[in-house]
Amino acid sequence: MExxxxxxEKIVEVCEExxxxxxxxxxxxxxxxxxxALEIIPSPKKDWEASTWIYTALGDAYFINDEYEKAKDCFYNALNCPDGISNPLILLRLGESLFECDDMHKAANYLLKAYMLEGYKIFNEEDEKYFNLIKDMI
Structure with a gap:
């Protein structure tokens, strides 16, 4: 479905802004x-590829803004959209958000999945505390 x-085009325009x-x-x-942009997406939102990247971008914005609970919710939503479960960036950001929400068990699970898909390079520009959570598991 497309x-x-x-x-x-309207979604892309709003996201570029x-x-x-x-x-x-x-x-x-x-x-x-x-x-x-998310409101423009027809329901159910989880069915559309555009939702994957909008939820991810929204989650990143919330994360930057130290709104970790909202970020976590967005990354969970992105995970359930097309190709979300196999997207290492979504897994990484979800793990980081869970870390900041003090849910270390779930954080480690998602950070490890991101590592398994991308290796250490996905952590290159991240705070080392995230990698340190999983380094003994590797």
Whole structure:
């Protein structure tokens, strides 16, 4: 199932605005734009590939904004969208969000899955505390 060209183009336009807000450090504005983009997606949202990347971008924005519970919810949603379960970035960010929510058992599970898909390189630009959680498991 594919979105109409008109709907897809509108989503891309709104997400590009949100991305530019991220680049300008206007995180709240970016969050609001990603939420607008998500509203354009027909229900059920989990059925659409665009939802995967919108939930991921929204989760990243919440994470940057230290809103870890909201970030975690977005990454769980992204995980349930097309190709979400096999996306190492989603797994990494979900693990990091769970870490920040002090759910170390689940955090380790998702961080380990991200590592299994991408290796250590996925942790290259991340705080070492995330890799340290799983290094003894490897």
């Amino acid at each position: 979105l109409s060209n008109e709907t897809y 949100a991305d530019s807000f991220i680049d300008e450090d206007r995180i709240e504005d970016a969050i609001n734009k990603y939420l607008v």
